Amino acid sequence: MEVLTLKNIEKDTLLIVEMLKEEKYQEINDMLTGKRPYDLASLFQSIPDKHRAAMLEHLDEAVIASMITRFNHMNQLELLGKVGPVRANKILSLLDTDVLSSLLRHFPKTDLDRFLSEMNEEKARYLQEMISYPPNTAGSMMTDRYLSVHLHDTVAEAVEKAKVHAVYSETLFLIYVLDETGKLAGTVSYRDLVIAEGNEIIENIMFRQVLSVSPNTKKTEIHRLLQKYDFSAIPVADAENRLLGVIAFDDMMQLVIQETNEDIGKLAAVDKEIDFDTKxxxxxxxxxxxxxxxxxxxxxxxxxxxxxxxxxxxxxxxxxxxxxxxxxxxxxxxxxxxxxxxxxxxxxxxxxxxxxxxxxxxxxxxxxxxxxxxxxxxxxxxxxxxxxxxxxxxxxxxxxxxxxxxxxxxxxxxxxxxxxxxxxxxxxxxxxxxxxxxxxxxxxxxxxx
Amino acid sequence: MEVLTLKNIEKDTLLIVEMLKEEKYQEINDMLTGKRPYDLASLFQSIPDKHRAAMLEHLDEAVIASMITRFNHMNQLELLGKVGPVRANKILSLLDTDVLSSLLRHFPKTDLDRFLSEMNEEKARYLQEMISYPPNTAGSMMTDRYLSVHLHDTVAEAVEKAKVHAVYSETLFLIYVLDETGKLAGTVSYRDLVIAEGNEIIENIMFRQVLSVSPNTKKTEIHRLLQKYDFSAIPVADAENRLLGVIAFDDMMQLVIQETNEDIGKLAAVDKEIDFDTKxxxxxxxxxxxxxxxxxxxxxxxxxxxxxxxxxxxxxxxxxxxxxxxxxxxxxxxxxxxxxxxxxxxxxxxxxxxxxxxxxxxxxxxxxxxxxxxxxxxxxxxxxxxxxxxxxxxxxxxxxxxxxxxxxxxxxxxxxxxxxxxxxxxxxxxxxxxxxxxxxxxxxxxxxx
Missing domain, CATH: 1.10.357.20 (SLC41 divalent cation transporters, integral membrane domain)
Structure with missing residues (x-):
């Protein structure tokens, strides 16, 4: 009921062009906030060229950050170039590591170094590690926005952690449970926390048969796993089973779609990605x-x-x-x-x-x-x-x-x-x-x- | 770390055959409980024919119910025939409506009527409705195991409902919010419930831009939606936007895989499903x-x-x-x-x-x-x-x-x-x-x- 059809896009496009002419920039942002990334991207692309610069100048960085997750790298870089370094940095800081790291791969070395040097040290190290994994591996697509609790925490303590770190777990449905040595021991879902009593120990309610992959696991291998098992997310762990990150649900879905599309392409002898926009x-x-x-x-x-x-x-x-x-x-x-x-x-x-x-x-x-x-x-x-x-x-x-x-x-x-x-x-x-x-x-x- | 490789299956197969010979049936069930459906199905298929009947006779119905979700219809029917009507009924009652309804389509009319007449009236009506939708539509793949709360409920009330109906929401990460007239008004996640204060009203924390599909929406259309948006589940609603069921995450993942595989088949001019087991x-x-x-x-x-x-x-x-x-x-x-x-x-x-x-x-x-x-x-x-x-x-x-x-x-x-x-x-x-x-x-x- 809320999907943008082509007709809706046309209507919204006209509306935005109207607002741009009347310089009602705040109204545009109000209208676009909360819309889905795909819809934002479609809408932006439907705005006539001559109005796009004005629109870009006045869009909230949060709206742009949401929108460009659906752009390809070339268009992402082009847009960031247009908004200037200060706003570009703001937009980049709003991106999740999985999107950000795959974009940073396409940065010139000097730009990359400058960008990383300006950000939080821990996050910079994480991104650098992600970029060090080949782009077709688990390590390149994981996110660090997961929540972890300890084996011996109570449910009430886990709930407290969830409240404090709410912003870090937006796209995940599971919480990861670590043992004393920091190794992955199991998972609990938010649903488990809702249902369990507050004084229950996490260890007693967690799911133990957790499957993890190494950061070097190839996408094709993950695709194979997803055809067999109904995972909502896959933890990425090192050889000692220490959690490095999590592949979130949306990235998994994209991976499945991408991999099967690649199969179709390979079967038809068009190896590399060619889409409607390729020159x-x-x-x-x-x-x-x-x-x-x-x-x-x-x-x-x-x-x-x-x-x-x-x-x-x-x-x-x-x-x-x-x-x-x-x-x-x-x-x-x-x-x-x-x-x-x-x-x-x-x-x-x-x-x-x-x-x-x-x-x-x-x-x-x-x-x-x-x-x-x-x-x-x-x-x-x-x-x-x-x-x-x-x-x-x-x-x-x-x-x-x-x-x-x-x-x-x-x-x-x-x-x-x-x-x-x-x-x-x-x-x-x-x-x-x-x-x-x-x-x-x-x-x-x-x-x- | 818990995946069955071919080697593991061989090891487990030998172990089970050994246990079967020694009639340690309880141990077999203990070993298999909690294993994933795909692994159970692979394992069962690897047991030599002469031992399979004995194994089937002593497997817990819950294990069988989990296992056959990964069988094709022919093998499901064959297995149910072998275990006899009483156990077959027990197994069927453990299946979720999405799996069950697609199996029931293949029942002879008399068997179907008898089966439905013996079960809970409400559930029977739901299944009959599902079967009435063509097999390639949203209505045929939805589940009734979703949890709904009211717009004006508090978070504490919603938590109470979640505890009472815990068993009904196993595969869903979202709770559906209905208004006074029973229409779908939004969703809240279990995570929202964990993070919010108990006296908060659901209406204030729910996500309003919910997309629903009609029960007659075709699978190809859903596939298209999933390529654009990162949904973890899709509600199915009638023309008045009253919730009929939910397409769960695992079914969506299967749908994406199936649809792209069908595309590959069509592109290669093999329209109907041919797999490795086809005669x-x-x-x-x-x-x-x-x-x-x-x-x-x-x-x-x-x-x-x-x-x-x-x-x-x-x-x-x-x-x-x-x-x-x-x-x-x-x-x-x-x-x-x-x-x-x-x-x-x-x-x-x-x-x-x-x-x-x-x-x-x-x-x-x-x-x-x-x-x-x-x-x-x-x-x-x-x-x-x-x-x-x-x-x-x-x-x-x-x-x-x-x-x-x-x-x-x-x-x-x-x-x-x-x-x-x-x-x-x-x-x-x-x-x-x-x-x-x-x-x-x-x-x-x-x-x-």
């Missing part, structure tokens, strides 16, 4: 490497055909079916690939499962090969009136469908086995490799020539 | 319809080639490059498709964005076409020593890359415009359609013949 030259540059690799792999198929030039000259009709056979092999390979990549992201698999899966795909490919091969035999026979052509084309399709299906199954399994991301075996790659398979099968007639 | 015949049956459609579309490409039979006979070398050109067109189309499908799932777009996107892809395709077309011109020229062939092949690739890129961009946009799921424009479909484009461009020489 043409950059989008082309990011897409070309794969296309060029695929072009050279594709040349192999040309070579195969040229080796059978004579056959082709004798039976040009064979060429009619070449793209179809190549295409079908790519299609079945892509289907298998999707099933395997999806499955691998959802569960760990052992040798038994792998063998079962390969056997299953063998049977699937036999069935698919028989149906499609049979159909194309009939079509080729009826169309060209040539039984021999029908047999060559039908049996080629039968064979290549089996090979294509198995390639789509086995390639991602091998990649996963060697700890590569199976989604790297993109549809286009499988399709191109399968082109080569299919052409190697389309010319069995050479044997008889 | 070969069923997997083949689910994959064949698309393959057969693609086969017939592919025949068009054969027709185009046959129309140029003469050209091909004169210049067989043209055939060497046919699969490569067709393949490359499919590849660039798939890349564009992935960018657009991803983008559409992340944001609403208006006419201006669409035009900007199409223009961007035009420029991208020009760049890609120039680079790849230029490369293949050089390759064809050097390899076959035929400048004319190089020009034909290079300009064909240039042209088809542009067409292919635009097809991959525009087709999903059109589908989205007409409220079809843009992911239906699968990679294989775009590839096959692009085959036809590419072949129509490879034979411009006809004009000169």
């Amino acid at each position: 043409p030259a950059i989008a082309a540059k990011r897409r070309l490497p794969w296309l060029i690799i695929l072009l050279f792999i594709g040349l192999v198929s040309g070579n195969i055909i040229s080796a059978f030039e004579e056959t082709l000259e004798q039976a040009v009709a064979l060429a009619f079916f070449m793209p179809l056979i190549a295409g079908m092999t790519g299609n079945t390979g892509t289907q298998s690939l999707a099933v395997v990549v999806r499955g691998l992201s959802e569960q760990d698999i052992d040798g038994k499962t792998i063998i079962k899966l390969i056997l299953r795909e063998c049977k699937v490919s036999l069935l698919i090969g028989l149906v499609c091969g049979g159909m194309i035999f009939l079509i080729a026979f009826i169309w060209q009136g040539n039984m021999y052509l029908g047999i060559v084309v039908g049996s080629s399709l039968f064979l290549t469908l089996i090979l294509g299906t198995l390639a789509g199954t086995i390639v991602p399994l091998i990649l996963d086995k060697f700890n590569f991301d199976p989604a790297v075996a993109s549809g286009p790659l499988i399709t191109t490799v399968n082109d080569i398979f299919s052409l190697s099968c389309t010319f069995p007639s050479r044997l008889s020539s | 070969p015949a069923i997997a083949a049956k689910r994959r064949l319809p698309w393959l057969i459609i693609l086969l017939f579309i592919g025949l068009v490409s054969g027709n185009i080639i046959s129309a140029f039979e003469e050209t091909l006979e004169q210049a067989v070398a043209l055939a060497f490059f046919m699969p490569l050109i067709a393949g490359m067109t499919g590849n660039t189309g798939t890349q564009s498709l992935a960018v657009v499908v991803r983008g559409l799932s992340e944001q609403d777009i208006d006419g201006k964005t669409i035009i900007k996107l199409i223009l961007r892809e035009c420029k991208v395709s020009l760049l890609i076409g120039l680079v790849c077309g230029g490369m293949i011109f050089l390759i064809a020229f050097i390899w076959q020593g035929n400048m004319y062939l190089g020009i034909v092949v290079g300009s064909s690739l240039f042209l088809t890359l542009i067409l292919g890129t635009l097809a991959g961009t525009i087709v999903p946009l059109i589908l989205d415009k007409f409220n079809f799921d843009p992911a239906v424009a699968s990679g294989p479909l775009i590839t096959t359609v692009n085959d036809i484009f590419s072949l129509s461009c490879t034979f411009p020489s006809r004009l000169s013949s």
